[in-house]
Amino acid sequence: MTSSAAQTSPRKRAGNGAVQRSDSDEVGLDALVGHAGYAVRRLQIWIFQDFIRTLGEVDIRPTQYSVLTVIGANPGLSQMAVAKRLGIERARLVHLLDSLERRRYVKRVKSKTDRRSHALHLTAQGATALAKFKRLAAEHERHVEAKIGRENRQHLLRILADFT
């Protein structure tokens, strides 16, 4: 029993089946409330948009930021390792790195221990840039805090801790 076929008040009709509904009248969500996925999706959209807006002046998107952060914290990583760590496909990482390399934030050094792979490093320029990005990201994080509340954010982080 899933409380599935829950019927919600069908409001007043207008003959043909169109519902009379004033503009501010809210639309029932029925079973969508109670679905974690739906709520998480909405939050995710909000967070990403704020991130993109806050880091807009430096033109860095969330994925780019995560790549730079991981490389900065683990210089010398291979593309495979970065992709696996961030859960993005290595095919996708190729384009991300192409872009970041064009902007002189990252360089691919050919590894001598394994001539198939590249050792990823931040350039000096990339390191200083990343420092600025992190300041902006912290600002963005304060926006999140303002949106959902300080201890709610803390709790959220704790709940999702093992999702890395």
Place this chain on the structure above:
Amino acid sequence: MTSSAAQTSPRKRAGNGAVQRSDSDEVGLDALVGHAGYAVRRLQIWIFQDFIRTLGEVDIRPTQYSVLTVIGANPGLSQMAVAKRLGIERARLVHLLDSLERRRYVKRVKSKTDRRSHALHLTAQGATALAKFKRLAAEHERHVEAKIGRENRQHLLRILADFT
């Protein structure tokens, strides 16, 4: 202070800059931990994949499910209203409804009160199908519960309640 330029142990190098790292050696995330957006993104991906897998036998994706649910709970809504409620573009909703109408789950009834708009309804077939989808969605929700814990899920839903 953002604790920005936090330096994490750069491990042992191998001459050219490649890092020696055993397969199970974990890769530091540095500043990524502590970013709500990153954690939320990972959770969102996990949830969506489980949803798609669990509702795979009926070939219904999260967005399709949300559209059917809203129409089922509010028969007679216009496309505009549904799009606004779910935060999807009306241009996108056109294709979603085309697909759902082809599968005989939904029908567009031309409204007589406003000849521009369509009143959206589930077909009888769509209603019974939705009941099954809801059972599967509830099963998916139990997967989420098993993944993050019962009261963590509850708390998550409470935190995100006003994100509708």
Place this chain on the structure above:
DNA sequence: GGACAATTGTTGTCGTCAACAACAATCTTT
């Protein structure tokens, strides 16, 4: 009442992103 603005559904384009598949070069295993 009639001109003008706004809304609704539709079509189309563009860019992002995940999921695959295929490939050459290069290890690794046996």
Place this chain on the structure above:
DNA sequence: AAAGATTGTTGTTGACGACAACAATTGTCC
């Protein structure tokens, strides 16, 4: 040495959001 696995790369597909344009219709304002 041969067979199989891994790494980076290229390309294709499909879902999705953001826009812009358009015809039909409705609402507004004078």
